[in-house]
Amino acid sequence: MRRKLLAALFCAALMLQLAVPAGAAGSVYFTAVNKNVLKLSDATMPFWSGGYLYVPSSIFTGANRDLQVGVTVTSSGGGTTLLLYGGGTEFQTLSFDLSKDFAVDKNGNMYFQKAIRRGGVTFLPISLVARVFDLVYTVIEVSRGYLVWVRTHSADMSERIFADAASYQMESRYSQYLKEQGQGDASSGEESTGGAAQTTSGQRVYLCLEAADGSAVSALLDALDQYGSQAAFYCTVDFLEREGALLRRMTATGQAVGILADAAAGSTVAEQLAAGNAALEAATCGRTRLARLENVSDQTAAEVEQMGYVCLWEDLDRSIYPLSNSSAAEVLARRVGERSGSVSVWLGDGATAAGLRAFLTGLRQSGDRCLALTETT
Template identity: 55%
Template structure:
């Protein structure tokens, strides 16, 4: 009698679990992602998948705090390419073209494994990346699916041991994943609020050569809570350590200013600049302004992993040093519409920049820090 009651109870519990609603949009088998010791957020948008016999992972694993695999990631939206590279004793890189079915490394070798774009996320074949950059990856079967674990070679831990240790975190991410799925289903289309973002996105780019002038420009940018990109000469990089660290702390973009007409190759100048920048502020950059640039020097810089600036407006010959100059610049920017990059050279001063920022603020325009995806 007691056994029949227990059996009935177990059957009822089983039916309850089987009949519990699961969000219709949730995947039946999920792929968790972990980088080194971190289990990442579980989302349909960034979930790894198999295609053509290759395992694809989101390119986002190479960005973000706590996900440092030692591989830098640079997408170029204009060129529809993705660059992965490492800066060690020997430079190594992989370039994926979204319009081609192969990747190419810095030695010209072709690998017929293409990138795949789903929504706004680019996915890359992890086997090729691991082989080229000396990483490790594993696919471990876990509750509800699989764990894709990408890591550096010094992560000395058995796959199953790591999966067991990460179980509680995966449980948490899975529960959050289900909640997000339910929340998305509950939101009716009419409840979605339209975007309230207005105005233009303006990327001001200046040459950083004179420390006194650079400091005054930084003061004005701080006053208006605005950002710009400072392309630094080698001389400035050697003596402007405090200002470089201030730029980094306040979110200003830092680039390197070099001259193709100099007696040293552009790539050598850029490497020297990055070494000086790293010594001063513990950061590196891929942004570059090449004075007297020709097709050859630009191609050499790009092949070395740098992103030469190609501004929409070159205003270096028109000093941003007065109210009239600021008004003219705003008119030029407004006439183009949308997203605009502006090269100011070394012509801007605090008065002209302040007037421009005030006018841009009144027009709901935003002055942002240059990024490698914009330049």
């Protein structure tokens, strides 16, 4: 299926990007332990290798109680062997020998994930350490790149809440990081061309959203009206049949209307498109050729296009990252800015009015425009 192939290619490209040093990718990896963001430096920045995420072993030596996760690390043999010990309800150990490609726990179990030494710093695979010592870790996409958050279960909370709360710490760490590299202060906008990517001035952004809930769509329309912007709303058949007033408002304010058809639904894709256009025509005296297809095969997609529909194959799929607040808006702006030319973005049903306003504010400040997708765009 075309969408599965695109998803696979996207994941492959993402893993390739994560394997490249942060400076080359134009983004950084922050590290947070419990509720504290650590100093940002190239020497201790997390990285991916062999499909595993590596963090510096130094995060397990925190003397500060706020940085303690119940795991201690010691070295022997001139630093060639590291032993981690501690844990929650049950004492555990995990030994890494830098000359070997595996680790051993207290029971003699072998794990084929090795320690890696770079520039005098030893890095450990966080997935293995977290599993053995019952820790929690997450990789969160943030405005400057990614945040690797390691914590105990007692310090756990919503990822997005923590990322928002830690945004000031990350900006402070990032500013200091740039100063130490001689790249100016990020807060003053004095970054060099090697710094974080910014949205290209004059860029055209085509936001595409799912319309299923009337009250949510009404709030999004209010935000678009406030900024004089347009977007494309792909509506479920149920929405098209019951939200005539909102459909008329969309067409009157220059928003684009498409039909969202799901092959996994009870009726066929062709039947959903026909029913959707019938409902749209009854409400607005107009029809649409814009379609968003879910769970379809290549053959079905080709048949729909042969019927005269223009299917949405977005440049950027952000449906799993809700555009719900200013932090999410900053991340979206960076991802859009990393692409040249016009960009179509699929947001799904995760956008809120607050998140959309924050994103549109950034577009306005950058001189970019948010436009409605059309059949010829």
